[in-house]
Amino acid sequence: MATDLDTLDASETTTRAVAARGPRRRGARRDRGVDPVPWWLTAIGIVVSVYFILPTLIVIPMSFGSASTFQFPPKDWSLKQYENFFTDPTWLSSLGNSFLVAILASILASIVGTAAAIGLHNLTGRLSRFVRTLLMASIVAPAIVIAVAVYITFLQWHLTGSLLGYVIAHATIGVPYVLISVTSALGGFDPKLLRASASLGAGPLRSFLRVTMPLISRGIITGAIFAFVVSFDEVVIALFLRSPMFQTMPVQMYNSVTAEIDPTISASSSLVVVGVTLVFLLVFLLPQLVRKRGQRR
Amino acid sequence: MTTSTGTLADRATEGASHARSGTGIRLRGVTKDYGLAIPAVDDISLTIEPGEFMTLLGPSGSGKTTTLNLIAGFETLTAGTIEIDGADVGRLPPHRRNLGMLFQNYALFPHMTVAQNVAYPLRERRVPKAEIARKVRAVLELVQLTGRDTNYPSQLSGGQQQRVALARAIVFDPRALLLDEPLGALDRNLRAALQSEIRRIHREVGSTFVFVTHDQEEAMNLSDRIALFNNGRIEQVGTPEDLYRRPETLFTARFLGDSNVFELDEPPAARVAWEDRAWAIDGATVSGHEGARSRAAIVVRPEDLGIVKDEGAIPPGANSVRAAVRDIEYMGSYRTVLLDLGTRGLRGRARLDAFESELRVGEDVVAWWRPERQRVVAA
Numbered sequence: 001m002a003t004d005l006d007t008l009d010a011s012e013t014t015t016r017a018v019a020a021r022g023p024r025r026r027g028a029r030r031d032r033g034v035d036p037v038p039w040w041l042t043a044i045g046i047v048v049s050v051y052f053i054l055p056t057l058i059v060i061p062m063s064f065g066s067a068s069t070f071q072f073p074p075k076d077w078s079l080k081q082y083e084n085f086f087t088d089p090t091w092l093s094s095l096g097n098s099f100l101v102a103i104l105a106s107i108l109a110s111i112v113g114t115a116a117a118i119g120l121h122n123l124t125g126r127l128s129r130f131v132r133t134l135l136m137a138s139i140v141a142p143a144i145v146i147a148v149a150v151y152i153t154f155l156q157w158h159l160t161g162s163l164l165g166y167v168i169a170h171a172t173i174g175v176p177y178v179l180i181s182v183t184s185a186l187g188g189f190d191p192k193l194l195r196a197s198a199s200l201g202a203g204p205l206r207s208f209l210r211v212t213m214p215l216i217s218r219g220i221i222t223g224a225i226f227a228f229v230v231s232f233d234e235v236v237i238a239l240f241l242r243s244p245m246f247q248t249m250p251v252q253m254y255n256s257v258t259a260e261i262d263p264t265i266s267a268s269s270s271l272v273v274v275g276v277t278l279v280f281l282l283v284f285l286l287p288q289l290v291r292k293r294g295q296r297r
Numbered sequence: 298m299t300t301s302t303g304t305l306a307d308r309a310t311e312g313a314s315h316a317r318s319g320t321g322i323r324l325r326g327v328t329k330d331y332g333l334a335i336p337a338v339d340d341i342s343l344t345i346e347p348g349e350f351m352t353l354l355g356p357s358g359s360g361k362t363t364t365l366n367l368i369a370g371f372e373t374l375t376a377g378t379i380e381i382d383g384a385d386v387g388r389l390p391p392h393r394r395n396l397g398m399l400f401q402n403y404a405l406f407p408h409m410t411v412a413q414n415v416a417y418p419l420r421e422r423r424v425p426k427a428e429i430a431r432k433v434r435a436v437l438e439l440v441q442l443t444g445r446d447t448n449y450p451s452q453l454s455g456g457q458q459q460r461v462a463l464a465r466a467i468v469f470d471p472r473a474l475l476l477d478e479p480l481g482a483l484d485r486n487l488r489a490a491l492q493s494e495i496r497r498i499h500r501e502v503g504s505t506f507v508f509v510t511h512d513q514e515e516a517m518n519l520s521d522r523i524a525l526f527n528n529g530r531i532e533q534v535g536t537p538e539d540l541y542r543r544p545e546t547l548f549t550a551r552f553l554g555d556s557n558v559f560e561l562d563e564p565p566a567a568r569v570a571w572e573d574r575a576w577a578i579d580g581a582t583v584s585g586h587e588g589a590r591s592r593a594a595i596v597v598r599p600e601d602l603g604i605v606k607d608e609g610a611i612p613p614g615a616n617s618v619r620a621a622v623r624d625i626e627y628m629g630s631y632r633t634v635l636l637d638l639g640t641r642g643l644r645g646r647a648r649l650d651a652f653e654s655e656l657r658v659g660e661d662v663v664a665w666w667r668p669e670r671q672r673v674v675a676a
Contacts, residue, residue: 190402190404192400192402192404193404193406195369195371195391195398195400195404196398196400196404196405196406196462197392197406197417198370198371198390198391198392199369199391199392199396199397199398199466199475200392200397200417200418200421200465200466200469201392201395201418201421201422201469202392202417202421203390203392204392206421207392210417211406214408215407215408
C-alpha cells in the first residue's frame with residue numbers, strides 16, 4: 001500500500017514536469033543542468049521495470065489460449081476465455097457490481113476527501129496535522145485489520161453484503177488518496193481569488209463551484225481515479241462483506257482460482273489490466289491535450 | 298447605468314449623476330483586536346463623502362489594510378459600526394456588500410478569459426446575456442483593453458492584468474471601489490500610467506474610491522483626501538495640501554515629504570529659543586493639536602529653506618540657523634543640499650535651483666526661512 005502512495009505522488013510530479021516542458025522539450029533537456037545518464041543506469045532501469053511489469057502482462061497471452069486449464073505459452077489461440085467471460089452471468093454481474101461500487105465509492109471519497117483537504121488547508125497547527133494523520137491511517141493500517149473492523153461494525157449495522165456497505169467501506173480507504181492529491185493541488189491555489197470572488201458578489205458555495213473547483217479539478221480527478229482503482233481491486237474487505245447475492249469481481253476471481261481452476265480468470269485479469277491502464281493514461285494525457293488545444297486557439 | 302448605450306461619453310455623464318447620488322461610508326469607533334499587545338485598528342472614526350477619492354496612507358502595520366478589509370467584510374469588527382449609505386453593514390458578509398475591490402496581485406481568475414473575468418460579477422447578479430456582452434464591451438473600452446477579451450490573464454502584462462481587474466471591479470456599478478495597494482506590484486513607469494488611468498476612471502465613473510497605499514507620492518497624486526494611519530489610529534485627515542503644508546504632528550510631517558525638524562525645549566510663544574538662536578513664530582503656523590502646546594517642533598520643508606554665505610545676507614524678519622554643507626546631490630531639475638544644522642549638526646536638507654552652483658561641500662553657510670513658511674507641530 002505504501003508503494004501505491006509513492007506512485008501517486010511521483011506520477012503527479014512527472015505529469016507536471018512533462019506539462020511544464022511542453023513543446024520545447026529539446027531545449028529543456030539541454031538546460032536542465034543535470035549530468036547525462038550513463039548507459040548502464042538506463043539498462044538497470046529497463047531490467048527493473050520489466051521485472052515489475054512482466055508478471056502482469058503474462059496474463060494477456062494466456063487469456064487468448066483455448067485450454068480449459070492454465071497454460072503458458074498457450075498452444076493455440078482463441079477467444080474462448082472472453083466468450084466464457086461475457087456469457088457467464090456470474091462474471092458479468094460481479095463486473096457490474098465492481099463498477100457500481102467503485103464509481104459510487106470514488107464519488108463519495110472525492111466529496112469527503114476534497115472537503116477534508118480544503119478544511120485542513122484552512123486550519124493550521126497541531127490540530128490540522130493530527131486530523132490529517134488520522135485520515136491517512138487507512139493507508140498504513142494492515143488491510144485485514146480494517147476488514148475485520150469493518151466486518152464487526154457492519155454486522156451490527158446490518159450493512160454486510162449490501163451495496164451501501166461496500167460503498168462506505170471502499171470510500172473510507174479511498175479518502176486518503178483524494179486528500180493527498182487535492183492538498184497538493186491546493187498548494188498552488190491563491191486564496192485571494194476567493195476574496196475577489198466574494199467582492200464580486202458570489203457567496204461561498206458559488207465561489208467554490210466557479211473558482212476553487214475548476215482550479216483544483218486536476219487534483220480532484222486524480223484522487224477520484226485512485227479511489228476508483230483502490231476500490232476496484234480491493235479484495236480483503238470485499239471477501240468479508242460478500243454475500244451470495246452481491247460479489248465484486250476480485251472476490252469472484254478469488255473464488256474461481258480457489259474453488260475451481262477456471263482459466264476465464266485470465267480473460268478477466270487482462271480486461272482489468274487494460275481497463276485500469278487506459279483510465280490512467282487518459283487522465284494523465286488529458287490535461288496536455290487540452291492545453292495544446294488551448295494554445296492553438 | 299442600465300440606460301447606457303455603452304459609450305465613454307454616456308458613462309461620463311452618468312458618472313457625474315452617480316457622484317451626486319453616490320455612496321458615503323461612515324466608520325464609527327471601528328476597532329479590530331487580534332488579542333496582540335495593541336489593537337490592529339484602534340477606535341477609528343472616519344467619514345468618506347459620496348464620490349470622494351479617499352486614501353488610507355501609512356507605514357506597514359499601521360492598520361490601513363485591516364481597515365479596508367473591515368469595510369470589505371473580510372474581517373469582523375471587534376467594536377464600532379460601519380455604515381454604507383446610512384445602513385449598518387457590520388454584520389453583512391462580503392458578497393452582500395456590493396463593493397468592488399482591487400487587489401495588489403490582481404486576483405484574476407486564471408481559468409477564465411478576460412471577458413469571462415469581467416462578466417463574472419454580472420453573471421452572479423443574473424444580468425441578461427445580451428446586456429452582459431454590452432457592458433463588458435463598454436468597460437473594456439473604458440480601461441482601453443478592447444480586443445483582448447478572449448485572452449487569458451497569463452497572456453497579459455501586469456499592467457493589463459490590473460486594468461482587467463479594474464474593469465471587473467467597476468462593471469457591476471458597485472457602491473464604492475476599494476483598492477488595496479493595486480499598483481504595488483508594478484514598475485515605476487507603469488505605475489505612473491495606471492495612476493492617471495485610475496484618476497481618469499474615478500472622474501468618469503464618479504463613485505467613491507477608498508485607496509490603500511504606503512507610498513506618500515501616490516497618495517498625494519491621487520487623493521481628494523488622505524487619512525494618515527499610525528499604530529492603528531488615524532494621525533490626521535485632510536487634503537494632500539493640508540497634510541503636506543499644515544501637518545499637525547511630527548509623524549505626519551516626516552511621513553509626507555522631507556522636512557527639517559527643530560525640536561523645541563519650551564512651549565511655542567511669539568519668540569522661541571533654539572540653541573543660540575531666537576526665532577519668531579507666526580501664530581497661524583502653530584498646529585491646533587493639543588500636543589503642540591507641551592512638546593512642539595518647528596518643521597521647515599526643503600524648498601522653503603534658503604542658503605546664504607554670511608549672516609548679513611539674511612532677509613529681514615527671517616529665521617535662520619548656522620549650517621555646514623555635508624553633500625550636494627544633483628537631481629537634474631534641482632539640487633539637494635544636505636546640511637548639518639546648528640552646533641549639534643542636525644541632519645537637514647534644502648532644495649536649490651539646479652544652476653546655483655557656488656556652494657562647495659564642507660562650506661559653512663547660514664540657512665534661513667520665512668516664519669510664515671514654517672509649521673509648529675506636536676512632537
